[in-house]
Amino acid sequence: MRKVLPVVIILIVAFGVYYFFAKNKDGEAIVAAKEGPLKATKHSLEFNSSVDTMMSAYFSLHDAFVEADTIRVKQTCNTLAGATEKVNIDELKKDTSGIYPSALEQLNQVKESIKSICVQKDLATMRKDFQWLSESLYPLLKTIHYEGKKLYWQNCPMAFGDNQEASWISNTEEIANPYLGKKHPEFKATMLHCGEVKDSIMAQ
Structure with missing residues (x-):
C-alpha cells in the first residue's frame, strides 16, 4: 500500500499540471481570437x-x-x-x-x-x-x-x-x-x- 501511494500522488500531480497548461493554452487561444483585428467599414x-x-x-x-x-x-x-x-x-x-x-x-x-x-x-x-x-x-x-x-x-x-x-x-x-x-x-x-x-x- 505504501508503494502504491507515491505512484497515485505522482499521477494526480501530473494530471493537475496537464490540466492547468491545457486550460491555459485554450484560454490564450480564446483571448487571441477575441482580440483579433476586426474589419471596419468607413461608411454606414x-x-x-x-x-x-x-x-x-x-x-x-x-x-x-x-x-x-x-x-x-x-x-x-x-x-x-x-x-x-x-x-x-x-x-x-x-x-x-x-x-x-x-x-x-x-x-x-x-x-x-x-x-x-x-x-x-x-x-x-x-x-x-x-x-x-x-x-x-x-x-x-x-x-x-x-x-x-x-x-x-x-x-x-x-x-x-x-x-x-x-x-x-x-x-x-x-x-x-x-x-x-x-x-x-x-x-x-x-x-x-x-x-x-x-x-x-x-x-x-
Missing part, C-alpha cells in the same frame, strides 16, 4: 447598401445591352435612375480627406448619363451613353473607396469600330461585351467576349 451600412443596389441595377443594364434588348434597357435604366437617387452622397461631407466635392460631381455626371440613356430610342446611341455612364461611375467608386465585392474595369479596343475603344464595369472577370453583345448586325455573337480586364477595385 445604409450608404453601402444603397451603393450595392445602384451597382446591381447597373449590372442589369449591362446585361440588357449584351442582349441588345431595347425595352429591357429602358426598364433597367429607370431602375438605375431610382437607385442612384437613393445614394446619400451627403454622408461623405464628414469625411476628413475631402472627397465630397469630387464624389458629388461624379455622381451628378452618372445621373446625367442615366437620364440620357432613358430618353434615347436608338440602341447605338444608348450604348454611347452607357460608355459615359461607366466612365463616370468607375472613378466615383474609386473616390468613395467602394466597400463592396471586387469589381473589374474591362475594355474593348473596338467597341464602336476600329480604334474606338470603350470600357465598362463588371462583377466577374469573364468578358461579356455590352457594346458588341450577342446580336451585332455584322459580327452577331462572335465578338461577345472581345475585351480584357484593365483594372479592379475592392474594399481595402
Whole structure:
C-alpha cells in the first residue's frame, strides 16, 4: 500500500499540471481570437447598401445591352435612375480627406448619363451613353473607396469600330461585351467576349 501511494500522488500531480497548461493554452487561444483585428467599414451600412443596389441595377443594364434588348434597357435604366437617387452622397461631407466635392460631381455626371440613356430610342446611341455612364461611375467608386465585392474595369479596343475603344464595369472577370453583345448586325455573337480586364477595385 505504501508503494502504491507515491505512484497515485505522482499521477494526480501530473494530471493537475496537464490540466492547468491545457486550460491555459485554450484560454490564450480564446483571448487571441477575441482580440483579433476586426474589419471596419468607413461608411454606414445604409450608404453601402444603397451603393450595392445602384451597382446591381447597373449590372442589369449591362446585361440588357449584351442582349441588345431595347425595352429591357429602358426598364433597367429607370431602375438605375431610382437607385442612384437613393445614394446619400451627403454622408461623405464628414469625411476628413475631402472627397465630397469630387464624389458629388461624379455622381451628378452618372445621373446625367442615366437620364440620357432613358430618353434615347436608338440602341447605338444608348450604348454611347452607357460608355459615359461607366466612365463616370468607375472613378466615383474609386473616390468613395467602394466597400463592396471586387469589381473589374474591362475594355474593348473596338467597341464602336476600329480604334474606338470603350470600357465598362463588371462583377466577374469573364468578358461579356455590352457594346458588341450577342446580336451585332455584322459580327452577331462572335465578338461577345472581345475585351480584357484593365483594372479592379475592392474594399481595402
